[in-house]
Amino acid sequence: MPPAPPPAGPSLLERARRFPATFALIGATVLVFAGQWLGQTLTGADVVLYYGAKINEALAAGEAWRLVTPVFLHAGLLHIGVNMYSLYALGPAVERFFGHRRFLAVYLLAGVSGVLLSLVMSPSPSVGASGAIFGLLGSLAAFLYLHRATFGQFGAVQLRQLVFVALINLGMGLSPGIDNWGHVGGLAAGVALAWFVGPRFSTQVLPDGRALLLDQRPGRQIAIRLALAAAAVLILSIVAMVNVRRG
Template identity: 45%
Template sequence: MVESCGFVFDVGVWRRRNVGVGVKRCGVDRSAKVWAGGGRGGGAWLPPRGGGFFGRFGGDGEGGKPNDRFVLGLGIVGGVEIARSIEKSEGLGRRNLSWPYILIGLNILAFILQGFMGDKLTMMGAKVNRAIAEGQFYRLLTSMFLHGSLGHLLVNSLSTYSIGPSVESWFGKRRFIALYLFSGFCGNLMSFYFLPQPSIGASGAVFGLLGALAFFLLRHRGLIRGSERNLTRFAYVIAINFAMGLSPNSQIDNFGHLGGLLGGVMFSYLIGPNLTIERVRGRPVLVDRPLLTQAIRK
């Protein structure tokens, strides 16, 4: 058994990359390895992930007339830091671009562009129901890159920075970006059907990351130590956010949050990691077999 700051790997992790995963800290023997399948070729030290919980509270609102007011997704209040890189990887760590940081950069660039354009959010692709009903479906995606103020941007960026690397480390880069966009789309779609006001913000996508990671921990609670504790914290974070959205004069898009959360759970259930113990080349490993992939192959 290899323990990595809260996560327990009983056998190994099967991935397509030919990588040997070494645990270097947290009181674990450096020689212990979690085998990451593959064929020939050398490996690289890849940091395991572990961590705890910390609070980041903040929010932002934007005034204006009722017809002009934008509903701002708040992001995750009390950002959940389920994992942090224990140390840099030799070959696979931060030398490669990571989607959470790319997305944060895109949100910052979009916010700067908003300033140059005089915050013409409707023109830049905000979720405006009438425009979407007329066929401008791209707004279901573009609105997640717009933010109403620096505080709004900061909260969503901190939330993405907090939980994003954990999700990417388990789901992989391609599934991560697909999850992020799908969750944001689902959040805006539910907001379109149930909230008449315009809305902007990445919080639907961030809630999707939270929902996906929560379902991943629930599915593998027998393999990952501390899953129940972290799931309790997730429930606390979600409850706080929805409670704030129900407060008088709130500008939080609870429908966007709920849609993103459900989208993330659905993505994790169908496409997310589904680890099972099998023997590969005589070694017990955890093989990732997503449900949708298995259904297609049958």
């Protein structure tokens, strides 16, 4: 008798139900890219990209929405394909541990932080979700480091893999045409956010021997810290835009 096939993994629909924030971000980004394609088809120019990309001169002129919109814009099919696959692969792990709200906060705040560092350090226009995805990578790595006693050898292996992936991608980011400052800004923000608003688990052993992870951060504390993190990013945004305007 042939061996039984291995059990099938969760379907795409099941993953979407378990990790709605990840799939909502993927869906929103794909819809924006469809809008880019439609605009280019109808007008001959990517008007969405033109009005949403990180362009230093436009930000200096007060177009503050460009701190957020570049996170949802992409320069081509390969660009969005690589970033959305990375989000699909990495997002569920972060969403599982951080929860839906904190996952979304890390993604957006890290994405904006990447745009901010790029604004300060690079004169070139840029778009892409990679800064936000680097933020997820940094937050997961920091989370595993902070919980290294909880996850033991498994966590150590995962942490080493994440560090390796980050170093490889930062090295690739040194190639021309890649906004590596956006990557660095997102990565640093992700690490900081994991420390400041991320979960702090303790282990409770159930009577049947199973281990249960309990987040020791109260919900009110999480909300306050998220508000403080958002306020810090807002203040840094104002300072960066004023400095760019002054030249």
